[in-house]
Amino acid sequence: MATDRRRKGRRAARVVKDLLEERHRPRNALERLIKHAALRESWTEQLRAVLPPAIAPHCSVGDMDGARLTIHVVDSSWATRLRFELPKVEPALRALEDFAAVEEIRIRTAP
Numbered sequence: 367m368a369t370d371r372r373r374k375g376r377r378a379a380r381v382v383k384d385l386l387e388e389r390h391r392p393r394n395a396l397e398r399l400i401k402h403a404a405l406r407e408s409w410t411e412q413l414r415a416v417l418p419p420a421i422a423p424h425c426s427v428g429d430m431d432g433a434r435l436t437i438h439v440v441d442s443s444w445a446t447r448l449r450f451e452l453p454k455v456e457p458a459l460r461a462l463e464d465f466a467a468v469e470e471i472r473i474r475t476a477p
């Protein structure tokens with residue numbers, strides 16, 4: 367009888383632990399998309415904070431895949447201006463925690 371109670375206690379503890387861990391993981395595709403969109407918005411705000419004010423509104427983070435950051439720019443003229451500013455901006459960008467691991471920055475015109 368005592369072993370049954372211990373088994374139930376361990377099983378209950380395992381279930382609670384699983385539930386707590388699941389709280390931090392996205393449950394479905396929609397939740398993952400929403401979480402990723404929120405991350406992109408946060409990254410874009412951080413990027414715009416280090417960019418010159420004239421360029422910032424025309425740029426957004428397209429994606430961050432490991433060590434590769436993709437920046438979307440509204441058109442090719444802003445992409446050119448960003449390329450000229452990038453050497454000045456990179457140190458400030460890499461000083462931010464979210465961008466510390468970035469090794470490659472790609473600039474693309476927004477789709």
